[in-house]
Amino acid sequence: MPAADENAEDANPYVRDPPTEFEPVDDLSAADAERDVELLRAAVREHDRRYYVENDPIVADRTYDALFARLQDLEDAFDLSHPDSPTRSVGGEPIDAFETVEHVAPMLSIDQSGEAADVREFDERVRRELRASEHADDLQYVCEPKFDGVSMEFVYEDGSLERAVTRGDGREGDDVTRNARTIGSVPQQLHGDYPEFLAVRGEVYMPKDAFQAHNRERIERGEEPFANPRNATAGTIRQLDPSIVADRPLEVFYFDVLEASDLEDSHSAELERFPKWGLRVTDHIEYADDIDEAIDYRDRMLELRDDLNYEIDGTVIKVDDREAREELGRTARHDRYAFAYKFPARAEVTPIVDVAVQVGRTGRLTPVALLEPVDVGGVTVSRASLHNPEEIAEKNVNVGDTVRVQRAGDVIPYVEEVVEKGSEGHYEFPEACPVCDSAVERDGPMAFCTGGLACDAQLRRSIEYYASDDGLDLEGLGEKSVRQLVDAELLESVADLYELEREELTDLEGWGETSAENLLSELEAAREPPLADFCSALGIPHVGPTTARELAREFATFEAFRETAETEPERLEGVDDVGETVAQQLHEFFASDKNAAAVDDLLEHVSPQEADTDAGGEELEELTFVFTGSLSDVTRGEAQETVEAHGANATGSVSGNTDYLVVGESPGQTKRDDAEANDVPIVDEDEFRELLAEYGIALE
Structure with missing residues (x-):
């Protein structure tokens, strides 16, 4: 299990001061290429570990990129691809669906509360049930942040990532291994003296700064932003196309051993070994000798919460000793050795971390404040409208300010006022469109992109x-x-x-x-x-x-x-x-x-029909038609014009006010379903013509 000699720093030329210029691929023999691929894989894994786990990289980003590109070139040229290779992090071909697999060990939920009295009751229960045990006198708790992400199981066999599975119902989940391989902080191969078999629980999350940057990009592209980092993570990890996952900024913290061929006696000992294996853990782990220290830890983490670059919604208090954990056992839903002390929800007041400018269909620019997620009327809000440049100036609002957020009509969040100024002046509206770089023109309080289509x-x-x-x-x-x-x-x-x-x-x-x-x-x-x-x-x-x-x-x-x-x-x-x-x-x-x-x-593709300038008749007055599919002798547009010329309405969607749904060839199923749900008569083209004939109207 220890790493091979070529993985050692002094034997691997690609670890310290590596070259960034290489021999042409065509000049290498197959044996030389295979040797270099092994060295490059080991080096890239080491650089990943130092970057993601140790936060102490020893090469510049450009150097890392050069090594990664060289590895990719050699694997492609000599057909040396492998599932465990770091190059798999760039994604792969989309899949049709995820396979459901059973977890190595149950991934249960955790009992929780936001009240200190409930936390003390948990401690009393633990001490009461361990009273007859040798563990009662030296009981110690491990205190960790409660990550607000997506919990997953990662299984390693002989140090190699075998599979990654979502929590699902706690007994089984979706196999998202191909997606997990694209996450930089998920090692494809463990380091050091790792167990032959290891199943660990980790939390996949999107860092707050990366989440805000990603949401900003989505807003500027005209896409709907994610509500919060957890939703963004959950929506990403279950994408069927791994290349989409690779493009999104996900990270992982590991926090528990589910099963292993070599178990430690305590949870703290396991956590200390994680970084040695290449598994990233949070820096904010503390140990408590009694429940008061655990409560103090939670209060300090609450104060630190906004300074962290990941979302937490409380802290987790765990019994450290593994034998004591086994004695305490579990219920059908949660382990009895752990308890989550939740934070109160942020309410209405929150800082602005960025401002994005959304471009609408007509070119209107709408500024959107990106917020630390906050509870407003029972809904988690991470963005709010700033309306227009004039209102920004009037409210003197900017990035870094703490603001009060309200919801108009319980729907649209908006910044009501600045509660605490954390910046100088107000946000300066861009002079160029953030999407196409065209000039921005002002029209009273509004701003518009001049780029058009x-x-x-x-x-x-x-x-x-x-x-x-x-x-x-x-x-x-x-x-x-x-x-x-x-x-x-x-x-x-x-x-x-x-x-x-x-x-x-x-x-x-x-x-x-x-x-x-x-x-x-x-x-x-x-x-x-x-x-x-x-x-x-x-x-x-x-x-x-x-x-x-x-x-x-x-x-x-x-x-x-x-x-x-x-x-x-x-x-x-x-x-x-x-x-x-x-x-x-x-x-x-x-x-x-x-x-x-x-x-x-x-x-060049469309020929708009000439319109009838006559007022037309009123034979079909008060009737409403909806059309779907293609008609045989006339276009759907011509049919719509015909009924409108005789006083009817032709709308695009079926509702309770619709009188007839006219169905041609290759019709849309949605409109048929809506018609059936609203008891709207469905007529084919022949029946439609007969209906018009009853009013003396010919469809030509």
């Missing part, structure tokens, strides 16, 4: 809006799928929707032949959209479905509408629902070179 954040939101109920109602293109398509670099513009191919879609996680075919059918049916729908789908500020319908009736063709907006915007003010502000927004939208280019690209 060329801005990635606006692009994502624009595609989502283009496909939404207020746009072309493209089923199967929600926030998650749009983000997936953009991240896969399949969409760099709205127009790219019409160039998607079946094989590209089915290669993505979660996409099958049916879902791919349904989306392509939706897109094909949307190549000749009603003019009003197309105008609304462009996402022009202040131009929703109602305004778009009025513009379509006024100008009949997209060309006439666009030309007027570009050259004679004052004429737009004569249209119902269009005033001076909307007319100016329309002019600025089409005058933008970036927007004009994006619209031109879109028009």
Whole structure:
């Protein structure tokens, strides 16, 4: 079990003062490559241990990167890959699902309370039950932080990581070994004199600074941020694609032995051995001879809580002696030798640790305060709106300030006031968009990115809006799928929707032949959209479905509408629902070179239909239709225009107010389910035509 000679520092040239320039791979023999791979693996593991466990790296980051890249090159060139290699930390191919496996030993929960009286009662019980034992007189507790992350089992055989399993129900969990291998503080191979078999319990977490940075990136990309570090960790560790896990900043603390071929007599002795094996432990472990010392430890950790770079929600008090633990036993739910003394929830007042700027669909920039998680009305909040630059200045709020957070209507958190100033001045709003670096323009209290559809954040939101109920109602293109398509670099513009191919879609996680075919059918049916729908789908500020319908009736063709907006915007003010502000927004939208280019690209794939400028009849007045799937002789847009021309409403989603769901070929299942749930009649194309004929209307 001791490390081989080549792992020793003095025998491994890649540990201290390693070279960063190497012989060409083609000049190496297979034997030389195999030898260097073993040395490089050992060296990288040693550098990982020093970085993650000892916090004492001996090489610069660039040097480490060079060694890691060399190892990867050699493994690829000579087919020397191995599951235990540090290079596995870069991820791998996605998997279809996780296998459920049984734990080596039960991973039980822990009894807990926030009251000191309950902690003392735990101590009294322990001493009472050990009274007849030799352990009663020398009882000692180990006090540790109670990490607020995701608990997991890590199993090592002959020092090699065999599997990593989520806690699950405490008896069995999901095998997430491939994901765990991507975490830098999870050693693939143990160091030193380790047991032949070792199962340890660890807590996977996202450091607070990394969590805030990751949330900032998500906000600036237009994605929904995580509520707190624990949610971020739980959502990450169960990703089916290990490369996603590798890109997210996870760490691990190890805190217990579940089973081992060589057990120590005490928990403290085990914890002392963990770093020698390469298993990272917290620096904040203390020992208590009585319960008062354990309570004092919790109070000191409460004061230290905000200074730690990881979330804790209390402390854990454990009996140290292993034989005493066995005597105390366990219930069906928790071990009787341990107790968690919880912290009170942070309430309403919390510090701002960062400010992110979110870019909306229209380019509006919204500042968001990233907070130390705080309880507001029973909900954990880690972000709050700062509304706009003017309000930031008025409240004199900045990073480092302690603020009071409230929730508007019990939904949207916002910063109410600064309670304690921890900074100088207020947050200075950026002069360039944080996503595309385009200039930021102010409009009264608001700020806007001038990048338009060329801005990635606006692009994502624009595609989502283009496909939404207020746009072309493209089923199967929600926030998650749009983000997936953009991240896969399949969409760099709205127009790219019409160039998607079946094989590209089915290669993505979660996409099958049916879902791919349904989306392509939706897109094909949307190549000749009603003019009003197309105008609304462009996402022009202040131009929703109602305004778009009025513009379509006024100008009949997209060309006439666009030309007027570009050259004679004052004429737009004569249209119902269009005033001076909307007319100016329309002019600025089409005058933008970036927007004009994006619209031109879109028009290469889409031909908006000419609108009927007649007021139409009222035969279908008060009826509401929803369409799904493709119709045979007319487009879905043409069918919508027909019913609207005769007084009906055509909406994008089914509700209790819907009168008919018209189903064509390759329909969306969601709308059918909603129709059945709301007792809405479902009609096919022939029945729809017959219905119109009853009112003297022909669908042509």
